[in-house]
Each structure stands twice: as C-alpha cells, then as structure tokens.
Amino acid sequence: MSTPESMTSPTLVTRYGAPKRRLDRRGRRLLVVVALVLAVAATALVALVVNRPTISSKDVGFDVRDPSSIVVDVDVVVPEGQRGRCGVQALDERFTVVGYTEIDVTGTDDGGSAHRVPMRTTSLAVNGGVNRCWPLP
Incomplete structure (x- = not known):
C-alpha cells in the first residue's frame, strides 16, 4: 500500500x-x-x-436450646452420584453469625435428604439455616 x-x-x-x-x-x-x-x-x-446439576437446600426450621446452642433442620437435594458440602449458620438479632458448621451431603436416588444440625453458638441465636452449598470433587 x-x-x-x-x-x-x-x-x-x-x-x-x-x-x-x-x-x-x-x-x-x-x-x-x-x-x-x-x-x-x-x-x-x-x-x-x-447445565451442571446443582445442589439445592431448603431451611425447614430451628430450635434455640439455650444461649449457647441451636439445632437447625434443613432439607438438601443433591443429584444422584454427586457429593457436596453445605455451610449451616446461626444468626443473632443483628444478623451477625454466632454459629457456623459444615455438613457433608451425598446424592440419593430419591434426590433429597433431611438433616438435623446441632451447633454451638457464641451468643443467643434467633435464626438458623443454610448459608450455601457447593459440590465436592
């Protein structure tokens, strides 16, 4: 040019x-x-x-036992043959995390599983539920 x-x-x-x-x-x-x-x-x-199958969860309920413990009930649906982990947390009246634990979940042929998760808290919890779930390799 x-x-x-x-x-x-x-x-x-x-x-x-x-x-x-x-x-x-x-x-x-x-x-x-x-x-x-x-x-x-x-x-x-x-x-x-x-298109990857996802893990889903549903908070069922919670029972505050005393200022230092709570029991959280959750349902988790994991695709069959897959493993995952869910973070369960307890919150106080200011939405501060006062308790946290992780549970391992596996896929079943019917899809869902109920979990009762006892946990220690640093102060009185007023709510509890699943924070998030993720797949494991």
Whole structure:
C-alpha cells in the first residue's frame, strides 16, 4: 500500500506520527478465525457451567436450646452420584453469625435428604439455616 508523498513529509510525520498500516487480507482472515474459535470455546464453557446439576437446600426450621446452642433442620437435594458440602449458620438479632458448621451431603436416588444440625453458638441465636452449598470433587 503506497501513501501520497504529502502524507509522509517529515513535518507531518513529526506532528501526527507515521500513517498506520492496515491489515492485509490474510491478517483479517486470521483475526476472524481466532475470534470464531474463542467464541465457540466461550459458548462451550458457558454450556458446561449452566447445565451442571446443582445442589439445592431448603431451611425447614430451628430450635434455640439455650444461649449457647441451636439445632437447625434443613432439607438438601443433591443429584444422584454427586457429593457436596453445605455451610449451616446461626444468626443473632443483628444478623451477625454466632454459629457456623459444615455438613457433608451425598446424592440419593430419591434426590433429597433431611438433616438435623446441632451447633454451638457464641451468643443467643434467633435464626438458623443454610448459608450455601457447593459440590465436592
């Protein structure tokens, strides 16, 4: 690609910089192919993450035994053949975590399992339930 003589004069090059080179046809094709490969890889990654079975939980209830203990009842649904772990917490009246423990859960053929989780607290709890669940390898 040639440029007119006036565009490459030393004064213009000093003031504005040298003219930019454009990509040739081969460079543009390569850029499009790389963009398509990245788009396909990103789509596959999103499809794997979205279609992965998840662990779900439901808070059933809690029983405050005394200022230093609580029992939390939860139902956890884990896909069959998968293992997971759930964090169960107890909260005080200011929503501060005053007790926390983790339970291991496994998938069953009917899907769900009930868990009664006793836990020690640092002060009087007024609520208890599952914080979150995650799959284990």
